[in-house]
Each structure stands twice: as structure tokens, then as C-alpha cells.
Amino acid sequence: MTLNISQALTKIPAELRSYLTPVISHHEFSGQLSPRQVNQLASLAKTDASAIPLKLLPLAAAYALTPISDFQVGAIARGFSGTLYFGANMEFAKTQMGQTIHAEQAAISHAWMSGETALTDIIIDTPPCGHCRQFMNELTSADTLQIQLPDKPACGLHHYLPEAFGPGDLGITSGLMSEKNHMKHINTQxxxxxxxxxxxxxxxxPYSQNYSGVAVQMxxxxxxxxxxxxxxxxxxSLPPLQVALVQARMxxxxxxxxxxxxxxxxSHATVSHLIDTQYVLRQIGPLLECEYHQIDE
Ligand SMILES: [Zn+2]
Structure with a gap:
């Protein structure tokens, strides 16, 4: 078992721990729990399935990387499929703070890269920061997304972000996580x-048209x-390197x-990720190069 998961398991109710320990210790576990697993946990805890994610937040927080703050935050996103996706904050020492990934962003990008096209709720143990409220307002399901905090009824995102500025104000109707295929090609094997x-x-x-993607190999x-x-x-905005690093961490x-x-x-967009990607990679590993492929319009 890697990360701080052994320690995190001691923070969740004992009746869930014995079920989860082999699940989470499995080498192919990737910070996700299926609806069937959530229902099994609910029956073990003699509670409703909707109450389970809050109990699992210490496990999500175990994935945090916090060399700057030493403040670990866990978040869980529930996809329309019912699957739960863990997320945790990730910080990068010796870079500027704008490179930081918030726990909610991690959970959302985890669900997105796993094929979900919308979320039903986000489960966290402190109210989301302003940055995350704005990030969530970009989602396809922003109008129906529920925020679940401990000891409170779930509330819609717009309860936490009233009078919001969002994609619609810029004429964009296709939200984050909607299915897309920009049909770009590179001639390579x-x-x-x-x-x-x-x-x-x-x-x-949709704002810069700088379609971008990163792939990392371990x-x-x-x-x-x-x-x-x-x-x-x-x-x-969450850069492509950060989204890839979340998946590797999970x-x-x-x-x-x-x-x-x-x-x-x-190749001709008004923004570029090249310099920031190179910069963050240099802090992760001094010998890590960013292989770069530009695509013509
Ligand atoms: Zn945040």
C-alpha cells in the first residue's frame, strides 16, 4: 500500500475498513468505487448509499501532495454513472501558486478522464473556495450539481455561487465534460x-481555441x-499537464x-502551455523533457 492510505484507513469507520482494505490495496485500484461497491458499503454501515462518500473523504485526502501548505484536502465527485471518483489537492514546490490543483478540480478531472460526461454531486468536508465554485460553474451539470458537506443538507452549486458569471455570458453552450472530438490528427505511430x-x-x-492534451508515461x-x-x-482553467498528473496520482x-x-x-492559438509545462516538469524531475507537437489549424 502506497501514499498515506494505510493511515487514512484508520480514520474511516471500522465496519467499512475491513471491506475497503483489500479493495484499496489492490495494485489496480485507481481512486474509484463503483455503484455496486458503494451499495455494499452502505449495507455494511447500515445507512443510505448517499451517506457513504462523506465517510470516505480521509481516503481521498491521502492522495494529496502538499509540499507548500501541508494542508491535505479530499474531494469525491459522483458521476452520472453513480461511480465515485477521488480527488485531492496537489501543489508543486518552486513553481508559482497558480499551478496548484484543488481537490475538487482533481475529482472532477478524474471523473472526466474516466469517461463521465456529467456529475451529480461533489462531496467535500469544507465549503468549496471561490476558485472551485467558478471551476464547477463550467460543468455541463452546473445547474443541477449538488454540493454535499458534513452535517448539512446538500445544496445546489448556485446556492454557493449566486449571480454567477459563466460560459453562457460568453455565448458558450457546451460545458466542461461534454463529449467532444476536435478531429485533429498527427501522423505518427x-x-x-x-x-x-x-x-x-x-x-x-472554447475561449482560446487552444485545444491541448498531455500524456505522461510512468x-x-x-x-x-x-x-x-x-x-x-x-x-x-486547469492545464493539461495538471489533469494528467491527477490521473497518475489517482x-x-x-x-x-x-x-x-x-x-x-x-500552433496558432493565442495562449500556450509550453513554458508552464516545461517549468513544472523541471521541478518534478530535472531531467524531464517536454516533447512538443504543434498542430496546424
Ligand atoms: Zn478550491
Whole structure:
């Protein structure tokens, strides 16, 4: 068992621990629980399935990487399929704070990269920060998304973000997590480049049109993809490298296991991820290069 999961297991109710320990210890566990598993946990805890995610937040928080704050936050997103997706905050020492991934962003991008096209709720143990409220307002399901906090009835996102500015104010009707295929091509047989291209084709970049994707390959050859998640308010946008790093982390990896990284983006866009991607990678591993493929319009 890696990360701080052994310790986190001691923080969840004993009746759930014996069921979850082998599930979470399995080498293929990737921070997700199926609806069937959630129902089994509910019957063990003699409670409703909707009450289970709050009890699991310490497990999600075990995935945090916090060299700056030492403040671990866990979040769980529930997809329309009913599957639960863990997320945790991730910080990158020696970079500017804007590179930080919030726990809610991690859980949402985890669900998105796993094929979910909408979320029903987000479960967290402190009210979401303003940055995350704005990030969630970009989602396809923003109007119906429920925020579940401990000891409170679930409330809609717009309760926490009244009079919101969002995609509709800029004429955008297709939200984050909606199914996309930008139909871009690269002539290559390189699997990692093709994975980065796949992420690019899924990316949400309606404001800059800079469709972008990253693929990272780990020491054990596993590949994780990250699509760019742009936001109407610009700053809460989540870069493609960050989305890929969330997937690697949820796969149980340490970031120093990354061996190769490919970034793909459009050649004539008004924004670029190249410099920031190179910069963050240099802090993760001094020898990590960013392989770069630009795509013509
Ligand atoms: Zn936040």
C-alpha cells in the first residue's frame, strides 16, 4: 500500500475498513468505487448509499501532495454513472501558486478522464473556495450539481455561487465534460503522442481555441492522459499537464515515476502551455523533457 492510505484507513469507520482494505490495496485500484461497491458499503454501515462518500473523504485526502501548505484536502465527485471518483489537492514546490490543483478540480478531472460526461454531486468536508465554485460553474451539470458537506443538507452549486458569471455570458453552450472530438490528427505511430492527441481532441477550450492534451508515461509503462479544461473566468482553467498528473496520482503513482511527457497544442492559438509545462516538469524531475507537437489549424 502506497501514499498515506494505510493511515487514512484508520480514520474511516471500522465496519467499512475491513471491506475497503483489500479493495484499496489492490495494485489496480485507481481512486474509484463503483455503484455496486458503494451499495455494499452502505449495507455494511447500515445507512443510505448517499451517506457513504462523506465517510470516505480521509481516503481521498491521502492522495494529496502538499509540499507548500501541508494542508491535505479530499474531494469525491459522483458521476452520472453513480461511480465515485477521488480527488485531492496537489501543489508543486518552486513553481508559482497558480499551478496548484484543488481537490475538487482533481475529482472532477478524474471523473472526466474516466469517461463521465456529467456529475451529480461533489462531496467535500469544507465549503468549496471561490476558485472551485467558478471551476464547477463550467460543468455541463452546473445547474443541477449538488454540493454535499458534513452535517448539512446538500445544496445546489448556485446556492454557493449566486449571480454567477459563466460560459453562457460568453455565448458558450457546451460545458466542461461534454463529449467532444476536435478531429485533429498527427501522423505518427508513437503511442504516447497519440494519447496526447486523444486528450487534445477531448479538451474544453472554447475561449482560446487552444485545444491541448498531455500524456505522461510512468516507469512501469502505464500512460495517463490530461485534456485542457478552460474556464470562462480564465484563471480557474486547469492545464493539461495538471489533469494528467491527477490521473497518475489517482493511479497510485509518485510523480518521480514519470519517464516521458508529450504536450500537444494548436500552433496558432493565442495562449500556450509550453513554458508552464516545461517549468513544472523541471521541478518534478530535472531531467524531464517536454516533447512538443504543434498542430496546424
Ligand atoms: Zn478550491
Amino acid at each position: 508513437d503511442e504516447l503522442v497519440l494519447c496526447a492527441l486523444h486528450a487534445l481532441n477531448q479538451s474544453h477550450a 516507469r512501469d509503462q502505464k500512460i495517463y492522459m490530461g485534456a485542457y479544461a478552460e474556464n470562462a473566468a480564465f484563471n480557474p 493511479g497510485g503513482h509518485e510523480l518521480n515515476e514519470i519517464q516521458r511527457v508529450v504536450l500537444t497544442e494548436m
